Amino acid sequence: MTTTHSSNRPNPTTVQGKVTHTPLSIYIENTIRHYFAELQDELPKDLYNLVIKEIEKPMLKVVLEVTRGNQSKSAEVLGLSRGTLRKKMAAYDML
Known part of the structure; x- marks a missing residue:
């Protein structure tokens, strides 16, 4: 499971001795969700x-x-x- 810093960036985690990183798509999805939240009911x-x-x-x-x-x-x-x-x-x- 990925943990986060106070800067809201996921930490790399170790799974079966291998360091894994959060997929870039997770950052992009979160950013797009945030964008829609800021738009409120407006659609781009x-x-x-x-x-x-x-x-x-x-x-x-x-x-x-x-x-x-x-x-x-x-x-x-x-x-x-x-x-x-x-x-x-x-x-x-x-x-």
């Missing part, structure tokens, strides 16, 4: 595209930070070609 428009757009830029930013700006490594981590990564970076004014 074009949620799918909004979520993709909101996730992509910070994901690129963090991966580039983790790889110290190495675009080849970042592309590998993301499962993209370096050219596709550069196109996405250009679209977000990250070049």
Whole structure:
């Protein structure tokens, strides 16, 4: 069972001697639930595209930070070609 810090981030847990991490989908689900709670009775428009757009830029930013700006490594981590990564970076004014 996963426990949480006061920062509300789940801790890694050990199961049968292996460290397991909370799936990314859990964080995303919690964030989307929080978003709907803030909207109260209002329903968003074009949620799918909004979520993709909101996730992509910070994901690129963090991966580039983790790889110290190495675009080849970042592309590998993301499962993209370096050219596709550069196109996405250009679209977000990250070049």
